[in-house]
Amino acid sequence: MKSQSQIVSRTLVGHHSAWAVIACSISLLMCVSGCGSTPAAWFRPNMVEATKQRLTPDQEQQVSTVMLAMFGTPDAPVALPETGLDEAKLQLAAGPVHSDIVGRKNGLYREHCAHCHGVTGDGLGPTAAFLNPYPRDYRPGVFKFKSTERADKPTHEDLVRILHNGIPGTSMPSFALLSPPKVEALVEYVKYLSIRGETEIALMRAFFELDDEAQGKLPETREFLVDEVLTPVTEKWKTAADALIAVPEMASDLDLAASIAKGKELFYGDKANCVKCHGPTALGDGQANDYDDWNKAIVEVSKEVKSGLERAGETSTSGMDSEALAEHRGQLAWLDKFGRVLDGGDALRPRTIQPRNLRHGIYRGGRRPLDLYYRIHAGINGAPMPAAKGTVPPEEIWHIVNYVRSLPYELDGELGADRPMVAKDRF
């Protein structure tokens, strides 16, 4: 007996062969099932850096192979002893979401983090483009909200605090409901992704530093890969706890009103200059055409590609000898590839920085006076916010902290000519 679909097929293709029926059935099946097969999770190579460094496909493959050797896969992470990472914690956070035989939840990173920060920790998860600010890309190894000096890594406790509190004013929620071992596992995994990403960037940049005798191949030795590339990255994580910002106590007999007044003077003055970015109304409406480091990196390479393409468009190839022509074509192919990398999901559309509106009373890195002291003392790593240390003494930093903390409560009329207008008064 003929099946319904066969009869339908036969009427469609007339007397034609069974092949047609099979092909039609296959395409029908595909229509129904879609593209839904799930491949094993993989770390996405840093194509922006690879293309910026003009790596050949062979060199890209070499980096991927070394990365696989040093760090494993998202389902089976590897941590060399030099990383100082705890593989047991990584196992708990890595892999697909599942419960093991004793009912313990595995795959914590993919359950809680990957949809924004991406499986690779590149801040390119499926929801990333819809969020403002964008989720952090861990790969450059730069973190904003921490208790250490500007260029130093966050301490373990800094990252635990971020997971516990979330980041107010952003899409980063609190994970305070997770048990401490789970938070520990996630913090360890974030460090792993960051070390992995920074190592990848260092490897990609190492090609430029190679001598010509190396013929474009990185040495695959322990001396090079571990001692020269990996160790400088992991050392900074290990020494983070030694780089804590020393915070002198605020004077106990401090007159708060006087301190706030001094802080205000500093805020608007040429010494601390907060007004330039946070604006004369402290609404964050000052300098607004700058970028943070993550966005700036994309802006810079986009400019390079754009001007390169413009130049190539103006260049006449008629008088070129074969060597110059080959070089010209090589340059064009590189620009074309770069354009596709930037447009094809390896980068998000750059956004300008938004200096914080200080009248909301929402502080991303924490609202304790201590947190504000850290931010003003060391600036914000990766963001344009500069450090006040060195030129503004600690007691004056405390005055600024006190003024900033008073801003959400500053009474109308105290602001002078630049005071913000209530919306209904505009009409």
Added chain:
Amino acid sequence: MRICSRNNANDCAVAVSFRAPLVAAALLACLMTFGCSAERVSTPGADAGRAEQLRATLASSTGGGNAGEAAASTGTGWGTLKGRFLFAGTPGEPKPLMVDKDTEICSKAGVKLVDRSLLVDPATKGLANVVVFARKASRVKETTVPATPLVFDQKQCEFLAPVFAARVGQPIDVHNSDSIGHNTNIAGSSFNQLIPAGQGTLYKADAETGMPTMVTCNIHPWMKAYAVFRKDGYVAVSAADGSFTIPDLPAGEPLEMQVWHERSSGPNGALGLDNPALKWTPKGRFQIQLTPDEVKDIGTLEVPASALGT
């Protein structure tokens, strides 16, 4: 499941010979195969077998080997390298910068700030601000880093030196001669500090930069300069007439010099020149060897407009 793929064009060719419905089905299948992913640059796959071997190498405490540095040079004495960069083209009018803040200071007396990325001396055609440094030197004549601070100043919302070089550990007085506040942000370093009006602060680079790194002011984003920090101090920035001199280089050993210019179209700003005599590479490197007390003048080096992407 792929019916038509880039690697399997034969199947497509066969499919076309069938009648219309089948062709349509094949097309549909093709569409579905490719339709689900946006156009992306294909990413390289790792070699799993090689990765496995490599992991074993990395796990062993001694593995690998043969990565030693080049043998130390046996040469003695010191020599000087000099040369001059000329721009073989016509530099256009420099573009004005968008100065939209603190204009009463930054555009004082009608001074318009302009883009300084291509500075060519109109009389001599000399190209300024080309950086030349030795990639590796086995010996250093002056081992003590200068203790007197190098002044890096800013005035009228412009860094006075568009490109500057210093030794690692040498104090740099980051100064602000303006009557308004600035901040100075050295990319890739720990330094991004407020510099109040009329004041300065000391900075010591703790690592080499490799290629020069960008220095900016975030309050006035048009302000830009470049800094290069080297341990051995074998670095020069070409003067307004395009000339540069690096004294006291170790003689008797092959030296590889790296050349950089802000506008270079080469990788990471490397300035590639067509100069077979010096074995100039596309990575902007050339080879020299000095004899003791020699002053080696590599003459005028013509930089074509195409190398600078003008």
